[in-house]
Amino acid sequence: MTMEGDSNPVASPIAGPMISVRDLRVSYGEREVLHSVSFDVQPRETMVILGGSGSGKSTLIRTLAGLEKPSAGEVWIKGKNIADASWREMDDLRRKMGMSFQGGALFGSMTLGENVALPLRELTHLEDSTIRIMVRLKLEQVGLAGFEDYKPSELSGGMVKRGAVARALAMDPEILFFDEPSAGLDPIIAAGIDKLIVDLKRVFDMTIVVVTHELASAFLIADRMVMIDKGNIIALGTKEEMRSSTNPRVRQFLDRVPEPEVATELDYLQMLSGDEKKKKKSKVKG
């Protein structure tokens, strides 16, 4: 089976990390969101990126997937620095990567089967009959066999997420990115997604990067973890190293400790009136 773009002779096997991030900085306009982040992801490793809301973890995974351009630093994927890759080189890399988005991001105007078939139809010269078989295979891998003709709006949240994974698997990627795979799902469905991720790694030898803030999932699926706080890495290591970390922010996150409350009633009043002053200001301006 020949696929377009598989002509790069420098491709795998690769010695060294699959993904290598060096002093990565990402900015949205004037605001820097990631400050000099560095870490590696080894081949066939599952790396979980942990962090609170606004920590920069989504920006990080979007940059790794090539959706954001670094403002400084390097991101090496399979021996190619995506910070200065051409369109064509980036496309070649993208064919070996798959991404599952937070809301699934299935195309609403197509059925599930058409969604999964899309990359195959566009990027290969396979016959339609072959593509149909591959679609059925991919959907079976995620437990959605038989749902080819359903539109995304007719599927439950968990099924949409599974469908998105099937689509990400369509081109048999070497690297899979997951952005919040269990967000908004009930514990049973979330556990199913976790098992799927573990199985993918085990059966297909994939390198997997997952962004999540669900601790139970994270500790189940991860080989190593990296924790981001306010755009900086505050912890990096195996599950055991994380669990035994003495970094206060890491402990706060892992032990589910809320932000500290104010000490006295006077402080509380001050906090309230300070907030109200701020609210009044924004009403006047707006």
Add this chain to the structure above:
Amino acid sequence: MGLAENIGRRTLSGLAYLGGVAQLGGRALYFGFAHPLKGRRVHPERAVHQAMAVGVEALPILSLITFFVGGIMALQSAYELQQFGAMQAVASAVAIAMTRELGPLMTAILVIGRSGSAFAAEIGTMKVNQEIDALETMALHPIPFLVTPKFLAMVVMLPCLTTWADFMGVLGGLLFGVTSAGFSVASYFRATLDALLLRDVVTGLVKSVMFGAVITAVGCHEGFSTGGGAEQVGRSTTSAVVMSIFLVIVVDLIFTVIFYFTNG
């Protein structure tokens, strides 16, 4: 902020907008030819599907609108022509007005309302749902995938629709001409054909192709620059319609001037 600064800032952002729209249109056109030549798989059924939605499904409402416009044109011109005893010129007035101006313009405005807004809403919603991001991660560039089929459909369909609009407008004038201006069906058509020069029809069709390109580029550009949330999709759609109407009129003016000075 001073008035001069304000004007300067708005001019620059307006030029940047035009640049973005033109760039999008250019790239859509480029991919329309580059992809088949590079051996990438092309899917003409996408463009055909768009052409159905843009063109065929617009025919009923377009027919009604341009029929009425033709009738209105006949009535308005008859009002003046009567005073000079030149009622027989009604047929030619309607024919020339429709083919040179009203046909292309009314068609463009209808298509803006139907399709220009739809493009902005569809692409805007996709952007909000991260579907555009999903396309990029699958090495499917959004422009050849989403914009080029629409672009091709529009530049083919708009001249077709305009031709139909011209015909329906003449029919509208015919109704008035036969009932109140002393024409027979045959004499009205004869008067119409006598008055029309090929260049009247051709200038109208050339304009319609340009209108198609503008409407697609503006609608898609607004869609791609949608911010987050449903409210932003609404804003993009509104902006697409307003800017399309404005730019269509500007293009109309430019081409009308060009045709005026090149044809004497």
